[in-house]
Amino acid sequence: xxxxLGVYMRRSQRLIRRWAADPKIHAFLQAGGYLxxxxxxxxxxxxxxxQPVVLGFLCAQTSWPAxxxxxxxxxxxxxxxxxxxxxxxxxxxxxxxxxxLLQGRRVQRETPLLMPAVAxxxxxxxxxxxxxxxxxxxxxxxxxxxxxxxxxxxxxFCTATERRDPIVDWLMCGLGVLCLxxxxxxxxxxxxxIAAGVIAIAAPFPAAALAGLALDLxxxxxxxxTAVLSFAYFVRMIPRLNPVLRHISPAFVxxxxxxxxxxWDIQPLPGLVIGAAAAAMLPRQTSIAQRRGETGTAQVHLxxxxxxxxxxxxxxxxxxxxxxxxxxxxxxxxxxxCGSCPCRKTCKEQAELISPAILHKPLGNGxxxxxGCRKSGRLLQEMRRSQEQLRTIRADRDRQQEYRAAVxxxxxxxxxxxxxxxDTLAQRRELPKAWYQPEVASCSASKNRANGDxxxxxxxxxxxxYVLLCDGMxxxxxxxxxxxxxxxxxxxxxxxxxxxxxxxxxxxxLCALQGRAGMVTLDLAELRLDTGKATLYKWGAAPSxxxxxxxxxxxxxxxxxxxxxxxxxRESVERLSLRRGETLVxxxxxxxxxxxxxxxxxxxxxxxxxxxAKILQSSRTANADDxxxxxxxxxxxAVST
Numbered sequence: 001x002x003x004x005l006g007v008y009m010r011r012s013q014r015l016i017r018r019w020a021a022d023p024k025i026h027a028f029l030q031a032g033g034y035l036x037x038x039x040x041x042x043x044x045x046x047x048x049x050x051q052p053v054v055l056g057f058l059c060a061q062t063s064w065p066a067x068x069x070x071x072x073x074x075x076x077x078x079x080x081x082x083x084x085x086x087x088x089x090x091x092x093x094x095x096x097x098x099x100x101l102l103q104g105r106r107v108q109r110e111t112p113l114l115m116p117a118v119a120x121x122x123x124x125x126x127x128x129x130x131x132x133x134x135x136x137x138x139x140x141x142x143x144x145x146x147x148x149x150x151x152x153x154x155x156x157f158c159t160a161t162e163r164r165d166p167i168v169d170w171l172m173c174g175l176g177v178l179c180l181x182x183x184x185x186x187x188x189x190x191x192x193x194i195a196a197g198v199i200a201i202a203a204p205f206p207a208a209a210l211a212g213l214a215l216d217l218x219x220x221x222x223x224x225x226t227a228v229l230s231f232a233y234f235v236r237m238i239p240r241l242n243p244v245l246r247h248i249s250p251a252f253v254x255x256x257x258x259x260x261x262x263x264w265d266i267q268p269l270p271g272l273v274i275g276a277a278a279a280a281m282l283p284r285q286t287s288i289a290q291r292r293g294e295t296g297t298a299q300v301h302l303x304x305x306x307x308x309x310x311x312x313x314x315x316x317x318x319x320x321x322x323x324x325x326x327x328x329x330x331x332x333x334x335x336x337x338c339g340s341c342p343c344r345k346t347c348k349e350q351a352e353l354i355s356p357a358i359l360h361k362p363l364g365n366g367x368x369x370x371x372g373c374r375k376s377g378r379l380l381q382e383m384r385r386s387q388e389q390l391r392t393i394r395a396d397r398d399r400q401q402e403y404r405a406a407v408x409x410x411x412x413x414x415x416x417x418x419x420x421x422x423d424t425l426a427q428r429r430e431l432p433k434a435w436y437q438p439e440v441a442s443c444s445a446s447k448n449r450a451n452g453d454x455x456x457x458x459x460x461x462x463x464x465x466y467v468l469l470c471d472g473m474x475x476x477x478x479x480x481x482x483x484x485x486x487x488x489x490x491x492x493x494x495x496x497x498x499x500x501x502x503x504x505x506x507x508x509x510l511c512a513l514q515g516r517a518g519m520v521t522l523d524l525a526e527l528r529l530d531t532g533k534a535t536l537y538k539w540g541a542a543p544s545x546x547x548x549x550x551x552x553x554x555x556x557x558x559x560x561x562x563x564x565x566x567x568x569x570r571e572s573v574e575r576l577s578l579r580r581g582e583t584l585v586x587x588x589x590x591x592x593x594x595x596x597x598x599x600x601x602x603x604x605x606x607x608x609x610x611x612x613a614k615i616l617q618s619s620r621t622a623n624a625d626d627x628x629x630x631x632x633x634x635x636x637x638a639v640s641t
Contacts, residue, residue, distance in 0.1 A: 026435065026636065034065045038072025040191070042088055043080050044179040046149070046217050049142050050081050050088055052123050053175055056153025058095045059115040060161050062103035070096040080182070087130060091150075094122045115158050120151035166204070173199055174210030181218035192220065193268045197275020200232040200250045208233045215268075222263045228254045247276045302422035306415040313411035316404050324393055326356035333382035359387050405566045406509040413502040420499075432463045434529035436579070436634040440467055441609035443616045444628040445590075452479030453588045453628035454487040461497040463530040467632050469523040471541065471588045473561075475626055486520045500526050500537055504562070504571050508539065511563025518561035522571075523586050525632060532579030532634055539571040545597055546576055547583040552597040555584075583611065584632040590625030591616060608633055 041054030054073040061069055070092045077088030098118045127143050138146065156171045177199070181192035192215060199211045212226035228250065235241075235249040250272040258264060442455040452472035459465055470487040472479030486507055493503040504522060511519055521540035528534065536544060540561030545552040556574050578584060585597070597615065606614070608631040616629045 030065070031068055034061070034068035035072040038069035038074075038092075039076040040183060041069075041179045042073045042076030043182045044149075044175075045182050046145060046178075047142060047219065049138055049146070050077065050084050051178070052088070052091050052119065052146055052150040053153045053179055054088075055091045055095045055119050055122065055150050056116075056155075056175075057157045058092065059099055059103070059119045059154040060157035061099055063100075066096055066099040066103070087126060090126050090129075091122060094126070095119065098122065112158070113155070116151040116154040119154035120147045123147045123150040167206075170204065170206040170210055173203055173207040174214045177211040178214035178218060181215055181220050188267055188270050189274075190220065190268065190271045192218070193271025194275040194278065196225065196229060196268075197250050197272040197277075198279045199275075200229045200272075201236060201247055201276050201279035205230070205233050221265050221268050223254065223258050223261060223265055223268070225268070228257050231257070243280075247280045248273065250276050299422045299425045302418045302425070306418040306422065309411045309415035309418070313408040313415065316408045316411065319404060321397060321400075324390065326359055326390065329359065329386040329389060330356060330383075333386040334379070337379040337382040358383065359390050402512060402566050406513055409509060409566065410506065413498075413506065417498060417502065421497075432530040434463050436527075436529045436532050436636060438465050438467075438527055438529065439608045439633040439635060440630065441607070441612045442469075442628060442630040443609070443612040444626070445616055446626050447475045447590075448477075448626075450475075450477040450480040451628075452476065452483055452626045454480075454483035455586075455628055455630050456487050456491055457630075457632075458491055458495060460494050460526075463528060464494075465527040465529055466491075466494050466500075467525040467527070467584075467586065467630060469541065469586045469588060469628060469630050471521045471523075471626070471628070473519050473521075479626070482516075482519045486522070490522070490524070500524060500535070501571065501573075504537055504539055508562040508571075509566050512566045514563075517563035519563060521561050521589070523588075525584060525586065527578070527632070527634065529634075533575065533577050534584065534632075536574040536576065536584075537571050538574070542587050542589050542591075544587065545585045547585060547597075548580075552585070578632070578634040581633070583608075585611075585615065586630040586632070587615075588626065588628040590627035591629050 037057060038054055041057055042050070044051040044053040054069070054076075058066060058069050058073065073092045074089050077092065078085040081088060098115075102114065102118065123146050127138070127146070153175055156168055156175065159165065160168050160172060177192050177195050180195050181190070183192065184190040196211045196215060200208050203211075208229040209226060212224075212229035215221065215225035232250040232253045235253060236246045238246075251269060254269060254272055438457070440457040444451055444453055444455070446452075452475050454470040454472070455468070456470075457465070457467045468487055468490055470483045470490070472481070472483035490503055490507060493506065494500060504524065507520075507522065511517060518540065521542075522537070523541035523544065524537040525544075526535045526537070536555060538544075538556045538559060540559055541556075543557055544555045546555055547553075555576065556572055559572050562571075576582075576584070612629045612631040615631075616627060
């Protein structure tokens, strides 16, 4: 019997692991999470008036998560709020349209406060419309509060989708408790109290204080919950306290505060007990945290180094150049032309009075030269020579300006990189977990013995994975050497955690300073193994394609190659998703294009290597130039424990 039970246990464990690695299960759970978030978020209340917290969450979503969130919130508003529900449904409908139209677009990326402003405008316009047509609306203070809640919650959730920040995490805890405060499926069991109990045991002090403030603002109990959760946090910090006492401290503190205030309400007590018990089952931090003194010292050193590099950048860019003495060029030309002329005294004096503007326009037949000059042809020749000297001086100064811009650019990149490292030390957050596994394959056909295309794929930091296609100019050994040199440098920069945009612009500066514009073209795909999203950087490379359901979709356009200018050159950036089994195809210049992809029958069951070989074989221009095809896919993978 025991053997049979052990067999069943092992089978169940294997089944759970298989489900955990299944992308369909992940998608199903995510869909349910978005629906539930929208449904519970619609219950947020201040002063027994509905609040647009879920509108802020909706404005931070895009695509199908936005649709699911909007569906859940619409049902929740109608179920929780009765006559006030249509207002929330209007918020949700307009917010969904705004999220689908604006979220993820270039204008939204360039304007970080766009979505918070849109959320505030939606609430403001909806309140005015309901007041005008139905003579129904909240008081003016509550109306202004709803606008502020919409804009503030949208700012918090939009920031949370871009980066993790401790302050944003604390605010999200407060907003979550505010949404759950009114949800009570059965008497004496409120979801808001359960969440407050978990936060009081497992979260930092600011999150606990904000959770208590959210319960007080929701007016679900007359007992001051801010004081309860704050004191419960301090109780758990008592050294050598029994773990059992630590986890039941919220309940004891609540009873103590309730007796001190003389207000008796035992309704929150079961939720606090259940939440504290649930916090005991949360996984503990197993990594050894660095001591605050060591972390703070390293952070200060990094910030000081960043400040020094920023100051050096300012000093390099603020260098003043001496003006060009154009009159001296004219006098020197007159000396050379009039040195052997018998009338050199009078003629030279006239020549020295010539305006420097003569150096900036075509001289033609010498009509702008002094009248009566006996050697006008010689003077004209010397003036043209001075014009050439002026152009050489200006070109040299432009070159020096390029050098200064390149050096200042590298100082700025290093300063930002060190500041990011300092911020990472201060955040003390866990590293993201990889939910996807990359599948990369490449096929090449070389015109000569040495292949000028270089394809690399390697892991970065923090669940980043890179696929680089570097195409050397022309063919032969020189192109292969350039591609290998540039590809190796990019790999070292990216493996060290250098941002992709900074690494590409560093290569651009090196090409410009060496005077080798267009020596390579760069095609870089940055994959996020924790989210399944990808960012495609192109600098002079041929367009790429995303194959979705057998249909190739063009990504990016041909741009000038790197090295043309230090300040004006810029890479193109395209963002895409590979979470649903899409295939990303990177092509060099000699590997054909959209026509060859459309002629090819796409077999979704084919491996990445088979697909790369078929695309290369169907290319028309593979024999005229070096050709390389790189195929990239993401597959769901189990999280390692």
